[in-house]
Amino acid sequence: xxxxxxxxxxxxxxxxxxxxxxxxxxxxxxxxxxxxxxxxxxxxxxxxxxxxxxxxxxxxxxxxxxxxxxxxxxxxxxxxxxxxxxxxxxxxxxxxxxxxxxxxxxxxxxxxxxxxxxxxxxxxxxxxxxxxxxxxxxxxxxxxxxxxxxxxxxxxxxxxxxxxxxxxxxxxxxxxxxxxxxxxxxxxxxxxxxxxxxxxxxxxxxxxxxxxxxxxxxxxxxx
Amino acid sequence: xxxxxxxxxxxxxxxxxxxxxxxxxxxxxxxxxxxxxxxxxxxxxxxxxxxxxxxxxxxxxxxxxxxxxxxxxxxxxxxxxxxxxxxxxxxxxxxxxxxxxxxxxxxxxxxxxxxxxxxxxxxxxxxxxxxxxxxxxxxxxxxxxxxxxxxxxxxxxxxxxxxxxxxxxxxxxxxxxxxxxxxxxxxxxxxxxxxxxxxxxxxxxxxxxxxxxxxxxxxxxxx
Numbered sequence: 001x002x003x004x005x006x007x008x009x010x011x012x013x014x015x016x017x018x019x020x021x022x023x024x025x026x027x028x029x030x031x032x033x034x035x036x037x038x039x040x041x042x043x044x045x046x047x048x049x050x051x052x053x054x055x056x057x058x059x060x061x062x063x064x065x066x067x068x069x070x071x072x073x074x075x076x077x078x079x080x081x082x083x084x085x086x087x088x089x090x091x092x093x094x095x096x097x098x099x100x101x102x103x104x105x106x107x108x109x110x111x112x113x114x115x116x117x118x119x120x121x122x123x124x125x126x127x128x129x130x131x132x133x134x135x136x137x138x139x140x141x142x143x144x145x146x147x148x149x150x151x152x153x154x155x156x157x158x159x160x161x162x163x164x165x166x167x168x169x170x171x172x173x174x175x176x177x178x179x180x181x182x183x184x185x186x187x188x189x190x191x192x193x194x195x196x197x198x199x200x201x202x203x204x205x206x207x208x209x210x211x212x213x214x215x216x217x218x219x220x221x222x223x
Numbered sequence: 224x225x226x227x228x229x230x231x232x233x234x235x236x237x238x239x240x241x242x243x244x245x246x247x248x249x250x251x252x253x254x255x256x257x258x259x260x261x262x263x264x265x266x267x268x269x270x271x272x273x274x275x276x277x278x279x280x281x282x283x284x285x286x287x288x289x290x291x292x293x294x295x296x297x298x299x300x301x302x303x304x305x306x307x308x309x310x311x312x313x314x315x316x317x318x319x320x321x322x323x324x325x326x327x328x329x330x331x332x333x334x335x336x337x338x339x340x341x342x343x344x345x346x347x348x349x350x351x352x353x354x355x356x357x358x359x360x361x362x363x364x365x366x367x368x369x370x371x372x373x374x375x376x377x378x379x380x381x382x383x384x385x386x387x388x389x390x391x392x393x394x395x396x397x398x399x400x401x402x403x404x405x406x407x408x409x410x411x412x413x414x415x416x417x418x419x420x421x422x423x424x425x426x427x428x429x430x431x432x433x434x435x436x437x438x439x440x441x442x443x444x445x446x
Contacts, residue, residue, distance in 0.1 A: 171397050
């Protein structure tokens with residue numbers, strides 16, 4: 001079994017996370033690195049989606065991945081198997097990553113020449129939404145089995161996300177999931193949110209997300 | 224549409240949550256009220272399971288329910304329809320409930336003569352596990368679509384839970400979910416955890432949970 005580096009990241013000593021996040025974003029801009037913050041509940045399919053995206057993009061973009069978890073390294077091992085640089089971040093029980101923890105992760109990853117770095121945040125629809133990590137964009141995954149009412153109950157997550165992937169669309173027939181209502185609820189929180197229905201397991205719809213992301217990275221580097 | 228009372232609960236001013244929780248538990252013992260803390264990820268089926276349990280138990284036990292959410296009152300409205308006393312607790316963005324917030328909820332619910340009060344905690348596999356609410360027992364729900372590896376990634380939740388319901392067992396054929404491995408991982412965290420596979424949607428297996436809970440309540444009152 002492949003082994004990956006595990007880095008223990010510590011909570012910030014800085015009071016002003018927003019300022020730290022802006023600073024990190026500016027530095028990444030100068031280096032031409034696009035940082036994507038990927039958030040969702042536990043088990044929504046972050047790692048599977050990411051594996052699909054990497055396989056679609058790795059020939060064109062240099063990619064690095066930071067897998068944040070409270071414990072275990074199963075996700076970083078999975079991502080490593082795609083051939084991209086991956087590091088596991090352990091948060092020591094913390095339920096989210098702030099900008100300082102993200103910076104520690106980037107240093108550990110040594111993402112010097114990467115075009116795209118994805119931070120897979122801790123599985124949690126609440127706390128990660130409260131902390132700007134320094135990412136260019138926030139992406140959330142909501143999976144069909146979780147239910148279409150989640151944007152009503154977890155408003156901040158959908159408010160701060162630029163893109164929402166609705167995953168596990170293949171099992172929609174077995175659940176009472178209303179895609180139209182879900183879209184409506186997401187847009188109540190953020191009218192500009194881009195929504196992609198996907199099935200990470202089969203790969204359905206993931207190409208559209210990959211295209212969106214490629215354009216994002218190119219715009220960021222080209223601005 | 225039914226309306227329910229919404230109570231804004233405030234974070235504790237007490238530094239020692241554990242002591243506050245023990246105090247609350249003792250008071251509930253004296254009053255003969257059994258408090259169950261129900262936790263899970265968003266969309267694992269807490270409210271549906273609870274509705275099933277209430278319908279099986281409400282003729283024998285006097286039940287009250289506190290529905291904690293960051294926003295919305297959809298769950299308390301659903302529970303109210305079963306005829307039991309329900310209150311919606313809003314946490315003002317907080318990702319968990321502590322003992323003091325639970326106490327505020329109990330006072331708002333006015334659960335004077337209840338045999339059983341269920342606190343449906345904020346949907347989150349991380350933070351609620353860190354705070355003793357004063358409950359007699361902690362119950363977690365893990366649903367099949369979330370994956371059997373969750374006890375590896377969210378250790379504390381499964382460590383503090385006395386009972387784990389594995390929900391949505393009806394869709395197991397459509398997911399790569401290994402019940403044997405899941406059981407093994409849960410018992411790595413807590414060897415004494417009682418595990419019930421259920422399908423809240425159809426009601427399969429919920430009677431066993433109801434029987435367990437009835438016995439728990441009777442033992443608590445009879446001790």
